[in-house]
Amino acid sequence: MPYWLMKSEPDELSIHELQRLGRTRWDGVRNYQARNFMRNMQQGDLFFFYHSSCPEPGIAGIARIDGPAYADPTALDPHSHYFDAKASAEKNPWSALDVAFVEAFERVIPLAELKAQNALLELPLVQKGSRLSVMPVTGAQWAAILAIR
DNA sequence: GCCAACGTTGGC
DNA sequence: GCCAACGTTGGC
Numbered sequence: 001m002p003y004w005l006m007k008s009e010p011d012e013l014s015i016h017e018l019q020r021l022g023r024t025r026w027d028g029v030r031n032y033q034a035r036n037f038m039r040n041m042q043q044g045d046l047f048f049f050y051h052s053s054c055p056e057p058g059i060a061g062i063a064r065i066d067g068p069a070y071a072d073p074t075a076l077d078p079h080s081h082y083f084d085a086k087a088s089a090e091k092n093p094w095s096a097l098d099v100a101f102v103e104a105f106e107r108v109i110p111l112a113e114l115k116a117q118n119a120l121l122e123l124p125l126v127q128k129g130s131r132l133s134v135m136p137v138t139g140a141q142w143a144a145i146l147a148i149r
Numbered sequence: 150g151c152c153a154a155c156g157t158t159g160g161c
Numbered sequence: 162g163c164c165a166a167c168g169t170t171g172g173c
Contacts, residue, residue, distance in 0.1 A: 007171090030169095031156075053171050111172075129154045131170050155170075161163085 003137040004037065004047035005059070005125060015049045015061035018101045023066055027074045027096035028082040034134035038095050041065045047099075048137065048145065050125070051108060058108040059145060064100045072096035105149050119144035 006026065008014070018024060029035055045065040051057055072094035074080040075087040087093060115126045123141055124130040137145075 009171095033156095057172065131155060133170085151173085153170100153172095156168090158165100158167080160165095 001042070002040075002045055003139065003142045004041065004045060004065075005050055005123075005135050005137050006047050007050045007052040007133040009053045010051045010060075011054070014051065015063070015101075015104045018049070018063060018099070019061075019104055021101070023098060023100045025096050026099045027072045027094075028080075029072070029096075029134060030082065030084070030094065031133060032093075034132060035093075035095050037134045037136060038097055039069045041069065041097060043067050046102065046142075048142075052133075056108050056110065058110040059105070059114065059149075060108045061104040062102040064102050066098040066100040069095040069097045107149075109145065109149060113148060114145070117144055117148065 010017075012028075013024065026038075029038060043065055046062055047065065048059045049061045049063050051060045071089075071092040072082070073096070074082040075084040075092050075094040076089060077083055082094075084094065111126070114120055114123070120126055120141055123137065124132045124135045
């Protein structure tokens with residue numbers, strides 16, 4: 001079973017909001033590489049929930065993929081922040097999927113700590129210039145992060 | 150708010 | 162197909 005990491009701005013959706021909801025739709029991804037990873041996800045896959053663009057960027061918990069990717073409805077909604085005028089119901093290039101809460105860590109593991117781990121050097125999250133918002137995590141990386149949680 | 154780095158767009 | 166310009170991401 002592959003592991004993943006996905007970024008969310010906590011103002012949009014935080015791990016604690018997901019905990020309250022139990023389950024929600026993960027949408028608004030507008031990058032092809034990230035979208036392709038989402039299409040490769042399977043029900044039951046676990047991912048680290050990363051808080052980005054906030055006072056305390058870092059990994060805040062764990063959630064689970066709750067079903068296969070489907071067409072992202074926000075791309076077709078003119079009132080959505082994620083509206084894409086070039087998308088149509090027939091040809092919608094963007095994908096969303098449902099996710100379920102698993103665990104909120106007692107602390108957010110700060111980005112600086114992740115960057116200091118030799119075991120995570122290959123993780124796109126910590127690489128200079130990388131802005132990828134959805135990425136695979138190897139079993140070894142997963143274990144290394146759990147070990148410092 | 151700044152700015153480095155990136156992805157996308159569009160003229161040629 | 163090249164590449165400059167632009168908009169966005171996201172840490173600091």
